[in-house]
Amino acid sequence: MSTIQSIAGENEQHPDVALVERVRAGDVLAYDTLVRKYERQIFRIAQHITQNREDAEDVMQDAFLKAYEKLDQFQGNAKFYTWLVRIAVNESLMRLRKRRTGKMVSIDEDLETDEGTVPRDLADWAPNPEQNYNQSELGEILRKTIQGLPQGFRVVFALRDVEGLSTEETAETLGLSVPAVKSRLLRARLQLRERLSRYFKRKSGLAIPQEAGSALAPKKGD
C-alpha cells in the first residue's frame, strides 16, 4: 500500500488563506498577489470554455472582479483557487449564452456521442511525436483537437488534466458528481488520444487514417 499516492498535506493551511484574510481586512495589494498568481489559469479555462479570445479576456476580468466583490462569501475551508474557478466557469457559460442570444448553455450538452468509449486507432505513436511539428503547428493541432470535443468533456479534461484540479475539485467546480467527472474524463482522454493518433502515429507506410467523424485532416499524411 505504500506506493499509493499520498494525499497528505490537504489539512495544512493554504497560503492563499492568509492573502484572502488580508484582502478582507482592506489590503488591496494582497489581492494583486492573488490575481497575478491565477490570472493565466483563469484565462486558459475561460478560453477552453468560450473558445473565443475576447470572451476569455472579459471573463477573466469579470471573474476576478466578482470574486473580489464576493470575497465575504468565500468559505475558508474551500480552496480559493477552486472557488475562483467556479466563478470563472459560470462567467464563461454566461458569456456563451449571450453569444447564443439567450439560449441556455450547460456543460451537459453534446454528450450523446459514443465516440471514445472504445479505442479504434491502435497504431503506436512515434517516440516523441510532437517533435515532428514546429511549435506553431503543434499548437494548432492541439487546439483543433481539443476544440472538437463536446464541451462537457473538454471542460473536465481542461480542469482535471491541464489545470491539475483533483477529481473532487473538478466535480465541485462544475456541480457534477464524482462518477460523472470520472466517466467524462475517461472519454475525453480516449477521444483526444484517438484524434491525436492521426498526427502522431508511427509512420509505417500503411498508416492511413480511417476513422470518421471529424473535420480534422492530418497535415502530414502518408
Added chain:
Amino acid sequence: MTCTEFLALLDELIDDTVTTAMRADLQEHLRDCEHCEVTLNTTRKTIQIYRSHEIYDLPTDLRERLHAAIMERCKKGC
C-alpha cells in the same frame, strides 16, 4: 481481465490511484495485450503533451493590461 475491464480502470492506472492488487492484475493483462499497452502509453502521452504545451497563452502585454484594469477597478471598490 478483458480489454473492457482494463479500459474501465485506465484512468485509475494513469492517475496512480489503483491498489497494489489491482495494479498486478492490470500489469498481467498488459503483458499479453499490445492494444491495451498502446492505448495506455498513448493516452499518457496525450495528457503529458497537453500539460506541457500552453495552447492558450496569455501574452505578457495583454496580461499586464488586463491585470492593471482589474486592480484599478478593485481599488475603486469595483
